[in-house]
Amino acid sequence: MTNSSKRLFFIDAIRAWAILMMLQGHFIDGLLDTAFRDDSNVGYSIWKYFRGITAPVFFTVSGFIFTFLLVKGKDGQGFNNPRVKKGIKRGLELLFIGYLLRTNFMGLLNGQIYPSFYIVDVLHCIGLSLLGIIGIYLLTYRKRNLVFGLTLSAIAIVLFLFEPLYKQWGFSFLPQAFANYVTKANGSVFTIIPWFGYAALGASISLIFNKLRDRNYFFPLTIASLLAIGFALIKLSSPFFLSISEATGIKLFSDIFYNNYLFIRLGDVFVVFAIFMVLERLLQNRTLLKIGQSTLSIYVVHFIILYGSFTGLGLYRFFHHSLNPYVAIPGAIAFMYISTYTALKYEDHKEEIKTQIAKGTEFTMKQIEFAAIYSYNTIKPRIIRLLRRFGLAKN
Known part of the structure; x- marks a missing residue:
């Protein structure tokens, strides 16, 4: 890829990798028998670690690609930016x-x-994250992208730093439907805090790419920087917070040290970005890039098959925590293939399917209208006769 290329192919490749990781992760986590969940097993521990990378990567990439497109256009700023309306529509659609x-x-x-x-699940949080990024953009766009990026980064760092405090709050004063966005107490898989932090950081990184990606040596320097920062976060962030706690006596930093998943996972995200940037020329496979561009459809298909949306009749209901590894592993591979193949076929015929659905909806509405008119014309004479009998209508 040349630096002047309009599309960042490595982003689509990351999205493809993340959605495939999510498919197998959900399948194995939901269906593997608990007897085989042994952290002392090297294979299982490696799988578990990489599964934990998926969501941070997914949120970061979502914020990156949306914001990259948001600020790239020259068609207008603020509400005049067509990406604002598209983003609001997309965010509400995901919700x-x-x-x-x-x-x-x-x-x-x-x-x-x-x-x-x-x-609340990943779609809710990504949808709300897009709306949040738009809100910050509208508040800061008059002051250039620097303020936009610094605001996003500051919010992310605050969310990550204070996670040990607010994760203990029950938010019982909120209706459960709203509380579920900020607490896992009622079963939410993801919450907008702290996960918006990853989307916000992805958005701020995209601003750097948008401004500097045509510069000489930008990609090599960015790769080196991402690797350095990523490995520093993975290896050094925990000792760093422990040392601050010991020096200041502030318990917050020791709490971060004992459960430092946010900063370590951020380091993982940076390393993943760097690796895919290095391998970008090898990853421009048409099918792989199409998978990366069809993540929503793949997510929907996998959710229906695995969790039984609409009917409750999914694999999760029949095989929950019941499979051994010899069945679960090939099953996960088959599940990835079926979900992806089905979603890509849908993408190939999406417009045709939407047209048929629209026609079907129109036909159904006409039938309902016909039935209503027919029923009214049939009942009307009887109603009139009844009203005449009681003197409520003229002959």
Whole structure:
């Protein structure tokens, strides 16, 4: 890739890798028998570590690609930027799909909304993160991208630093549907705090790429910087916070030391970025890039198959924590292939499918309208006769 290339192919490759990692991670985590979850097993511990990288990478890349496109255009600033309206629409769409996937139609037919409907997951948080990035952009765009980037980075660092404090808050004063966005007490898988931090940092990094990527030696210097910062965060951030705690006596820093997953995972993200930038020329496979551009469809398909959206009849219901590794591993590979293949086929025929759905919806509405008119014309004479009998209508 030349520095002047309009598309950053390594970002699509990272997205493809992250979504595939997520597919196998959800499958193994949900279906592998607990008897085989042994942290002393080298294979399992390696898998567990890499599974933990997936979500931070996914959030960071989402913030990166959205903000890169948001500030790249020259069509306008603020609300005049067409990416703002598209971003708001996309954010709301992700929130809607997130709730839709947790809807059980059988329960709705019985007049019930199950508590799982209100659980917040990755789509909710990414959707809300996009809206948050747009909000910060609208507040700072008049002061140039430097203020935008510094604000995003500052918010991320604050969220990461104070996570030991706010993770203990119950937020019981909020309705559960809203509390689920900020606490895992009710079963939420992700919460907007601290996960917005990764999206915000991805957004701030994209501003650097947007401004400097055409400069000579930008990519080699960026790769070296990402590797240096990444390994420093992985290896040195915990001792750093411990030393601050010992020097100041502030308990917050020791709490970070004992559960320093946010900064270590950020280091992992930087290393992943650097590796994919190095390998970019080898990763420009058409199918791989298409997977990276179809992550939402893949996510939706995998959620339906694994968790049984709409019906509750998914693999999770029948094989939850029941498979041994000899079944789970090939099963995960098959699951990745089926989910990805189905989603890509949908992408190939998306416009046709949408057209057919629109036609089907229009036909259904016409049938309902016809039935309503027919019913009204059928019942109308009877109503008039009844009203005449009681003297409520003229002959």
